[in-house]
Amino acid sequence: MSAPIAFTADGPLWASLLGAVVIGLAFGAVLESAGLASARKLVGQFYLTDLTVLKTMFSAIVTALLGLFWLSRLGLLDLSRLAVPDTAIWPQAVGGCIFGLGFAVAGLCPGTSCVAAASGRVDGLLVVAGVFAGVLGTGLADAESRWFQWFYALGDRGALTLPALLHLPSGVVVFGVVAMALAAFQVAERVERRSR
Amino acid sequence: MTVSPRDLGAAALILGALAAVAGEPAASSGALGRGVRDLAAGVEQRAGEVSPLQLALWIRDRPAGLRIVDLRSAQEFLEGHIPTAERRTLREELDVAGAGSDDTVVVYGAESVGAEAWVLLRLAGRSRSYFLSGGMAAWEAGVLHPVLSRQRLSPGELRRMADLSRYFGGAPRIGEGPEAISAPLGQPPTVGASPAAPRRRAEC
Numbered sequence: 039m040s041a042p043i044a045f046t047a048d049g050p051l052w053a054s055l056l057g058a059v060v061i062g063l064a065f066g067a068v069l070e071s072a073g074l075a076s077a078r079k080l081v082g083q084f085y086l087t088d089l090t091v092l093k094t095m096f097s098a099i100v101t102a103l104l105g106l107f108w109l110s111r112l113g114l115l116d117l118s119r120l121a122v123p124d125t126a127i128w129p130q131a132v133g134g135c136i137f138g139l140g141f142a143v144a145g146l147c148p149g150t151s152c153v154a155a156a157s158g159r160v161d162g163l164l165v166v167a168g169v170f171a172g173v174l175g176t177g178l179a180d181a182e183s184r185w186f187q188w189f190y191a192l193g194d195r196g197a198l199t200l201p202a203l204l205h206l207p208s209g210v211v212v213f214g215v216v217a218m219a220l221a222a223f224q225v226a227e228r229v230e231r232r233s234r
Numbered sequence: 235m236t237v238s239p240r241d242l243g244a245a246a247l248i249l250g251a252l253a254a255v256a257g258e259p260a261a262s263s264g265a266l267g268r269g270v271r272d273l274a275a276g277v278e279q280r281a282g283e284v285s286p287l288q289l290a291l292w293i294r295d296r297p298a299g300l301r302i303v304d305l306r307s308a309q310e311f312l313e314g315h316i317p318t319a320e321r322r323t324l325r326e327e328l329d330v331a332g333a334g335s336d337d338t339v340v341v342y343g344a345e346s347v348g349a350e351a352w353v354l355l356r357l358a359g360r361s362r363s364y365f366l367s368g369g370m371a372a373w374e375a376g377v378l379h380p381v382l383s384r385q386r387l388s389p390g391e392l393r394r395m396a397d398l399s400r401y402f403g404g405a406p407r408i409g410e411g412p413e414a415i416s417a418p419l420g421q422p423p424t425v426g427a428s429p430a431a432p433r434r435r436a437e438c
Contacts, residue, residue, distance in 0.1 A: 100246050100250075104246060104249045104250065104253070107253050107256075107259060108249065108253070110259035111253075111256055111257070111259050117259050194361075194362075196359070196361040207254075207257075207258060208253075208258060208259060209253040209254045209255065209256050209257065209258070210254050212250055212253040212254070213250040213251055213253055213254035215250075216246050216247060216249070216250030216253075217247070217250065219246070220243050220246065220247060223239075223243065
């Protein structure tokens, strides 16, 4: 498992695992307090009756984006130590469709399924089991099947970032994402009011 | 004092607007960038290296998006080059193939030139670049005039290598000694896959 920031690149493994546990607990606590352990609330996203998921996730993205940018701009964070996941267009598009389908059917995503399982819900436990089965199956297929390896690399663009893709300064992209998030919040509020 | 969502939104908008005019984030404080660390791991694992026989297998199978680039002089290229190779200088290759290109490129030159070029291509963002181990001399010794070890290669492996050599107009010989090829052919890396750095996956 890779942490978002390789803060323990020069340190021991236990520090990395401890950091992951602390961040994971905080993430779960925030999801729970936002009410995202409820499948009803999550599925409300797809019926446009409750857009808490969009607002929570966009709030998290904006907070992290502004935090990373300004901490880095002030010299308090080394952005080059940030792990950027690779972009492989086709497998990620297919994976996104499967993810969305599972999300709509189960009413839980991987993060919220852990929260639901921790609170003793059987559907949460089943989704966690499904997530692990999927991860194991993908790993085995990636190790054994040349066809799968070919597919997994289809449209591979390496570690791609929005500033590099759009040829824009990082700060301009940050402003664009913040503006997009605020506009999305406005639209979400309006949609929720109309559905009541 | 309570902070309303509207206040938080206004604060985010102000910080975002300031970010647009704040300039680029500070450069890393003396630490190597992740790209350089990944490249260092690739060099240690010899991840960009393709052996002459593996390259021959690649060229014979003609996968889409494969380019072979000869970095030697025009005269050397005319005297003999690897089939399907195009001649370019390193600067031309760096200019033509910008970051994000989908092609898989294998570079070669005399001796270690290919390895040096591979490092620069990777630093330029060409994640699907390889180099021919040993350069043109290794191609001639390994594909055109290979000495195959009967003692250490299985009959099937020996025939497979000899057929591959003949496919390129080579003259394989059976023999023993330090120059004899004794390692199985294996499979070249998948065309289209990025060597060196392990794939990083997003997590939710």
